[in-house]
Amino acid sequence: MAKKTETTVEEKLRALFDLQLIDSRIDEIRNVRGELPLEVEDLEDEVAGMNTRLEKLTSDLGVIETNIKDKKNLIDEAKALIKKYTSQQDNVRNNREYNSLSKEIEFQELEIQLAEKHIKEFKAQIEQKNVVIEETKERLKAREEHLKHKQGELNEILSETEKEEKTLIKESEKYEKNIEERLIKAYKRIRSNVKNGLAVVPVERGASGGSFFTIPPQVQMEIASRKKIITDEHSGRILVDPELATEEREKMGKLFAKVK
Template sequence: MANKELSVEEKLRALYDLQLIDSRIDEIRNVRGELPLEVEDLEDEVAGLTTRLEKLKTDLDSIEDQIKEKKNAIDDHKTAIKKYGEQQKNVRNNREFNSLTKEIEFQELEIQLAEKHIKEMKASIEHKKETISGSQEKLEAKSTHLGHKKSELDAIMAETEKEENFLKEKSAEYQAQIEDRLLAAYNRIRGSVRNGLAVVSIERGASAGSFFTIPPQTQMEIASRKKIITDEHSGRILVDSSLAEEEREKMEQLFASL
């Protein structure tokens, strides 16, 4: 449960501290940049190529089995031709002889057809072998690239993971101090701005990162720390520069201790 008893100043300090912690987490993640996504994409590519290669090899085995079947069939046809040839020597009339001749011709046609299929399948094998070779080279190149990217990511993770986990715990601690409505506003603003800054200090009469001057009366109200005030141009929550400086020093000590 969020603590509802904080004063406005304590809420502002907690919000600004949360912002400093979350910005630090953003910095750590920016160092990693697109690497996690690159690694994920490469892993998907490697998995896809591996599956494709396995299918090509299965297809190749299947074609080779079919060739064996065709060769066995040719042997059977040759055996049949030999048998019918022997039978022709013992026929009693022309009708039987012609019938056996047709059987022999049919078997010879079957042999020709099987040989044609074998030739086509052998050509298909050569084509598949070329495809397998190309896919294998591509898979090896992608796997090597993936290995380099993973090592790169692992090195960055080793440097930053401990700090990020600690900061995420601290972020959760500060979020728990802030009332739900205010935290929801913080997260909404943070999600809508490019740099993730939902709480900013006043620098030289304007909100940090903005060129719009804040009226002196509003600046005084912000400095009094009696209510939560947002920038009318950016919607960000505003804190005075003194409070910001104090919290930055406090957080810098925290970060330095890691």
């Protein structure tokens, strides 16, 4: 589309409707993908979170195993001291020394009992964490399978539509450059304010496309004359006559067939 120094209203309307048809086709492609990209992203985050949790649980197990090892070393040291103190009791010179050694032996025995209690608690923690690890692994496997399925769905849709979408985006940008900035701003503003993204619509059965509000015959005649840009007073959409819409749909249909 070559730029012209003087562009008629009809040419502006045709260019706007062409742009609308291209953008609507892009919308259709994106609607086919729907929420899949977000769903895949959420699943990826969930799987990553589960893997992080598994790493933390495994790290916790390592810490507990080290604690158990430390307590067992403490027990061995306490037993060695008890053996040493018991042996020393055979060579004491008075009751005071004997009682002092007895207290040391008693203290080491308490240390052993406390260490054994801690070891028991640590082993219970290991059992609990192993249960959580197994449950997390099962859930992770299920989520990974679900993610794989959803990624497959998304990749299939992307392979079918990605090339077409990229080509149409370039076409949209190209068409935009041939429409004056004031109209492009109005077009984008209307598109962002309406539910289905239709900023330029034809008159259908005496009403604005997608609307139930009747357009007066006089206004319909003005629209058909293509002498000025007319908007629907209810929705703000730019209106074109049915004949122009049909002609441009046929023209753009050929473009869409080429880019598929």
